Each structure stands twice: as C-alpha cells, then as structure tokens.
Amino acid sequence: MPFQQAGAAEVLRASQKDESFLDYLKSCISEIVQRSAGTRVWLDIHKHTEILCEFVYYSLTTLCLRQTLGEEYTGVLQVDRTRGRLPNTLERVIMVVLKCFGPEVIRRLLSKLEDSARSGKLSTYLRPELKNVILQQMPTLRYSLTLLHRIHLATFYFTGAFYHISKRVTGIKYVLVREWLGDSSASKSFQVLGTVLLTHILLTTMYAVYTHLFVKPPPENTQPSAKCYVDSKKQCSLCLDERKYSCVTPCGHLFCWQCIQECLQTSQQCPLCRHPATPAQVVPLLNYD
Structure with a gap:
C-alpha cells in the first residue's frame, strides 16, 4: 500500500531546512578559504565551491539512500512515481546532477551564446539577420525561463508535489513517513498562494506582451551626455x-x-x-x- 503523499507545507519546510544548513556550510567554507588562501582566491572559486558543497551534501544523503537533514526534520521520504518504492540509482543521479549543476549550466550556455553572437563568432554558421534576431530575443528567452520556473512553483502550491524542477523531471515525490506529522490544514492556504502567483504571472505576461507590441522604445541617443552617463x-x-x-x-x-x-x-x-x-x-x- 503506497504511503500518503506529503503536502506542500512539509516539502517546503524540508527544503528550507536543507537550504539553511547549506548556507551555514558554505559560510564556514568561505571563511576557511579566505583565511587560508586570501580573498582573491575565494573570489575566483566561490561559485564552484558553493556548487560543490551542494553536490557533496546530496551525494552523502540522497545518492546513498539516506534522508537529508530537512527530510528527517519534517518526516518525509523520497519515492518514485508509484509511491511504492525508493527511487532507483539512475533517477537519483539525474535528480542530483540537475539540481546542483542545471541552473549554472543553463546560465553559462545562454551567456556563451550571447557573447558568441556579439563577438561575431556565429557569423560563420548563421546569417547576420539571424544573429541579430538571437541578440534581440535573448532577454525574452531569459524571461521565459523565469516564467517557466514561476509556473512550476505555482503548480507545486496546488498539488504539493515537485518543489524542484529536477524532481519533476525524474518523477521523484515525497511521502510522509509518519502520517500524523502531516499538516492538511495548510493546503488551502497554499492553493490561495498558487492562485495569487498565477494571477501575477498572467498580468505581468500581458503587460510584457503589450509593451513589446504597442509601446515604441525611445530613440537612442548616439551622443550621451557625459554628466548623466556612468560606466x-x-x-x-x-x-x-x-x-x-x-x-x-x-x-x-x-x-x-x-x-x-x-x-x-x-x-x-x-x-x-x-x-x-x-x-x-x-x-x-x-x-x-
């Protein structure tokens, strides 16, 4: 018999507990690196160090079929789509890799694409017109990714499943180990929050489309005033x-x-x-x- 699915309140508390512990761990490592190697070295490696901290943390917990501190705190357990067994090794590896490295990989790919288009490296493969289209649509592409994440979050508020996109991709859900720890009274509050978020997404999207289609951008000043321009x-x-x-x-x-x-x-x-x-x-x- 499958366990009862955890609600949005339990999943959110577990995630916040993990993030709190990771922030403390990152601050400790930051202080150690700065005192031992100096601030300049830390500035060069701090992004990689933070991602590595997350990967090590989830490798020692999720990949080893152990609960994280947040999951243990709220009494939830990761299971597969059927809620009848634990996730297999492949599902856990994909989930951890996407969670730790996915956002940074996407950010770097978009930055590399934009830099290549601006520097002319894509001229060999693309026509100038298409290169200009890519440059013009880069803000829209970045906004679309943000919009996708917000829709995913609103869906979580309604269903209580898949707080992270990596778990939605792999189908990993949470169930309550001890059902009496569940907070069923909070489901309506989260549904109201999801409704508010969806309304905000709809209004901001409509405004962005209206601005793009009907509002003409101000003419560019080819000779900006030195007094008002700051590099x-x-x-x-x-x-x-x-x-x-x-x-x-x-x-x-x-x-x-x-x-x-x-x-x-x-x-x-x-x-x-x-x-x-x-x-x-x-x-x-x-x-x-």
Whole structure:
C-alpha cells in the first residue's frame, strides 16, 4: 500500500531546512578559504565551491539512500512515481546532477551564446539577420525561463508535489513517513498562494506582451551626455553612481564603501545575491579602477 503523499507545507519546510544548513556550510567554507588562501582566491572559486558543497551534501544523503537533514526534520521520504518504492540509482543521479549543476549550466550556455553572437563568432554558421534576431530575443528567452520556473512553483502550491524542477523531471515525490506529522490544514492556504502567483504571472505576461507590441522604445541617443552617463563597470548598485572607495563583499560584488557598510547595518547579506555578509567581511580595494 503506497504511503500518503506529503503536502506542500512539509516539502517546503524540508527544503528550507536543507537550504539553511547549506548556507551555514558554505559560510564556514568561505571563511576557511579566505583565511587560508586570501580573498582573491575565494573570489575566483566561490561559485564552484558553493556548487560543490551542494553536490557533496546530496551525494552523502540522497545518492546513498539516506534522508537529508530537512527530510528527517519534517518526516518525509523520497519515492518514485508509484509511491511504492525508493527511487532507483539512475533517477537519483539525474535528480542530483540537475539540481546542483542545471541552473549554472543553463546560465553559462545562454551567456556563451550571447557573447558568441556579439563577438561575431556565429557569423560563420548563421546569417547576420539571424544573429541579430538571437541578440534581440535573448532577454525574452531569459524571461521565459523565469516564467517557466514561476509556473512550476505555482503548480507545486496546488498539488504539493515537485518543489524542484529536477524532481519533476525524474518523477521523484515525497511521502510522509509518519502520517500524523502531516499538516492538511495548510493546503488551502497554499492553493490561495498558487492562485495569487498565477494571477501575477498572467498580468505581468500581458503587460510584457503589450509593451513589446504597442509601446515604441525611445530613440537612442548616439551622443550621451557625459554628466548623466556612468560606466556600468564602475557603477555602484546601491547609489547608482560611480563607485567611491570601491570594496568587495565575500560573494564578489562591488559597492561604494559607505553604501555597503550602511546597507549591512540593516541586513547582513549582500543586497544583490543575498549571500551572508558582515561589515567586517567587506574588503576595501586599493588602487582599483
């Protein structure tokens, strides 16, 4: 007899618990690398280190047929589509690889495609007209991926299954090990949240289509004023002006020294990527252009 399927509340709590533990693990490794090898080395490898942390964590748990800390905390267990047996080895490997490496691979492929189109490397294989179409449609393609993820999340709120796209691809679901731990009263709240999210997706999509079809972009100024133009490479993301006394956070983002110090007094995380950061971890960059 198959177990009872876990609800959205249990799955979401398990995922949040895993993310909390992974954030703590990443911060510990970040501190070790910075103290032993320096900030410059950490800036070069921190992205790879974070992905490697996730892969090692899920390799020692999911790939070894063990519960993660979040799954153990909420009393859920991964099963296959039939909810009658544990996922086989191939399903678990595909799920872990997609979860850990999928977003980064897609991001790099899109960036590589855009860079190749801009640099003219695709001219050998594509006509100039098609290359221009690719460049023009890159924002739409990125938005479509974001839209797909939001629709997937809204579907999860209604069904309570497949919080991660990697699990939807492999068909891995969650069941309750102890049914009395389930929170059936939360299902209606999640359905309301799914309805709100779908409404927001519909309205934003309609607005984007309307803007694309009927709103003409402003004419480009071929000679921008030097007073109002700031090079994006030298711009601070907080004050939107040219950076003064540049400094770098542990995640590698650049800000004005005063801007980021004031920001971290309110919330000790990077304002761009939400990576944990304290005022003491911000490193000033001397003679940096």
